Amino acid sequence: MFELTGGDTVFLALAALLILAVFLGVRIVPQSEKHVVERFGRLRAVLGPGINIIVPFIDRVAHRVSVLERQLPSTKQDAITADNVLVQVETSVFYRITEPEKTVYRIRDIDGAIATTVTGIVRAEIGKMELDQVQSNRSGLIHTIQENLASVVDDWGIEVTRAEILDVNLDEATRAAMLQQLNAERARRAQVTEAEGRKRAVELSADADLYAAEQQAKAKRITAEAEAYATSVIAEAIARNGLEAAQYQVALRQVEALTEVGKGAGKQTVLLPAAALDAFTDAFGLLKGRM
Numbered sequence: 162m163f164e165l166t167g168g169d170t171v172f173l174a175l176a177a178l179l180i181l182a183v184f185l186g187v188r189i190v191p192q193s194e195k196h197v198v199e200r201f202g203r204l205r206a207v208l209g210p211g212i213n214i215i216v217p218f219i220d221r222v223a224h225r226v227s228v229l230e231r232q233l234p235s236t237k238q239d240a241i242t243a244d245n246v247l248v249q250v251e252t253s254v255f256y257r258i259t260e261p262e263k264t265v266y267r268i269r270d271i272d273g274a275i276a277t278t279v280t281g282i283v284r285a286e287i288g289k290m291e292l293d294q295v296q297s298n299r300s301g302l303i304h305t306i307q308e309n310l311a312s313v314v315d316d317w318g319i320e321v322t323r324a325e326i327l328d329v330n331l332d333e334a335t336r337a338a339m340l341q342q343l344n345a346e347r348a349r350r351a352q353v354t355e356a357e358g359r360k361r362a363v364e365l366s367a368d369a370d371l372y373a374a375e376q377q378a379k380a381k382r383i384t385a386e387a388e389a390y391a392t393s394v395i396a397e398a399i400a401r402n403g404l405e406a407a408q409y410q411v412a413l414r415q416v417e418a419l420t421e422v423g424k425g426a427g428k429q430t431v432l433l434p435a436a437a438l439d440a441f442t443d444a445f446g447l448l449k450g451r452m
Contacts, residue, residue: 185217195261197224207262226261230322233272237330238280240287242295249330250283254310260318268317275314279324282309292335299326 196208
């Protein structure tokens, strides 16, 4: 049977001690955590992800803190707006621990502390706003809550990543009043739209009448210019050829007019005054003179 000597015993003891020291001194920290190391009860270091070395038997990992993003349970708090309306606001906050040495030594209940802080901030900010502003400017309210909350929890080593207002609830009386106001506003807008439509129709009708009058005036102007041009041409012909040219034009028009009268459909009798026959005679005489 193999017997251990005193030297072998010491060697084995030292080997076991060395293995234990390595086991206690080498710390592997996951990516999602940070470890807070204490030496004799005092903060020594914060270990980041990966392999870390500590002094065995002297240093110890006192806290293992997750740095993953966390979500507070949704909370509801009552608040009164600037126009004295009681509302119930449901909020939710997302945060992560960035400096665990502050978190573990400065605050005990992180979630409770953040929830209490959010309640105070929400009540203070809503108290500065009227109900319509709370409903319409929710994004601005969220931004203000997140900024104020971030400035408070920074001393705890916490980063607020997001704050949300999930709902703003009202009592039944307030809801009924708001619904009545909404219906009245819709009715007013409908009346305004109808009035604007009638006004536009009147404007378009007036524009159409104005356009028609302008076109009629243009037509009369063109007709007058044509008649003036014809008159000037006749006057020029009279001045150049004497009175005979005017008589010729008159006789020609008389012949054309009588020709149109005789174009009626079917059998018909046309009674002409003696002056008309004289017009034929004068016209043919003038035409004969032209040929």
